[in-house]
Amino acid sequence: MAKHPHLDPDCIFCRIVRGEIPCFKLHEDSDTLAFMDINPVQPGHALVVPKFHSKDLIATPAEWVGKSFTAARRIAEAVEKTLKPVGINILQANGPGAAQSVFHLHVHVIPRAMDDGLTMNWQLKPGDMDAIGKLAERIRANVK
Ligand code: AMP
Ligand code: ZN
Numbered sequence: 001m002a003k004h005p006h007l008d009p010d011c012i013f014c015r016i017v018r019g020e021i022p023c024f025k026l027h028e029d030s031d032t033l034a035f036m037d038i039n040p041v042q043p044g045h046a047l048v049v050p051k052f053h054s055k056d057l058i059a060t061p062a063e064w065v066g067k068s069f070t071a072a073r074r075i076a077e078a079v080e081k082t083l084k085p086v087g088i089n090i091l092q093a094n095g096p097g098a099a100q101s102v103f104h105l106h107v108h109v110i111p112r113a114m115d116d117g118l119t120m121n122w123q124l125k126p127g128d129m130d131a132i133g134k135l136a137e138r139i140r141a142n143v144k
Contacts, residue, residue, distance in 0.1 A: 008053040013104035017051050024136035026078070027143045031064070032071035034143075036136045037108070039124040044083045044111040044135055048072040055103040056094040064105070072107040078142035082135075085111035089118075 007014035015021045017033050024036035026046055037045040050068045054060040060068075069090075076088050091108040093100035099121040112118065 004051060006052040008104075011053055011102075011104050013049045013102055013106060014053050017049065024133050026075055026136060026140050027071070029071070031067045034071055034075045034109075036132050036139075038127055038129070038132060040127045040132065041118055041122050042085075042111050042113060042116060043131065044079050044085070044139060046075050046079065046109040046139070048075055048107045048109065050105055053104055056100065056105060057092060058094065060105045068105060068107050072109055074143060075109045075139075077144065078139050079109055079111050081142040082139045083111050086114050087112040 004014075004018060007017060009015075012021065016023045016035065023033075024038075026034040026036065028034070030051070032048055032050055034046055034048045037047050048068055048071045050060070050064040052060065052064045054064070057065060072090055076090065079085070079088060089108070089110045089112060091110060092106070093108075101124070110118070
């Protein structure tokens, strides 16, 4: 914990940051980690988290919000280059009413397809880990 004084031992995303739970990593720097969502609403769905545990946007110091969204921009650029989707949604949920399920700030980077039927507050459906891993490799190659 000394290396990451801002992390919570019981939080799933803090545990991913500490390497205790595996992820399909896309990029890491001293302040943020980007990895694939394992219940993707669309292929290429990625998440960016700060290495700072706080439950949502309002609870997070502006400095860490800035770092998280700056990192999300980097991942969106790599997703754009890799998949050339018709669009990309950046999404961040606050509270159960907004369908937030993990209470550590995270930014969704979601590539869109025409008529993909995606609506807000989707149900979690486990993805194909092989396909997620392969896509992670392709996007990772485009992270600058
Ligand atoms: P939210 O509903 O906005 O709180 O989003 C939480 C997201 O975290 C969901 O899209 C989940 O699929 C994703 N998620 C939960 N656990 C993991 C995990 N171990 N690895 C990758 N993504 C995860
Ligand atoms: Zn956390």
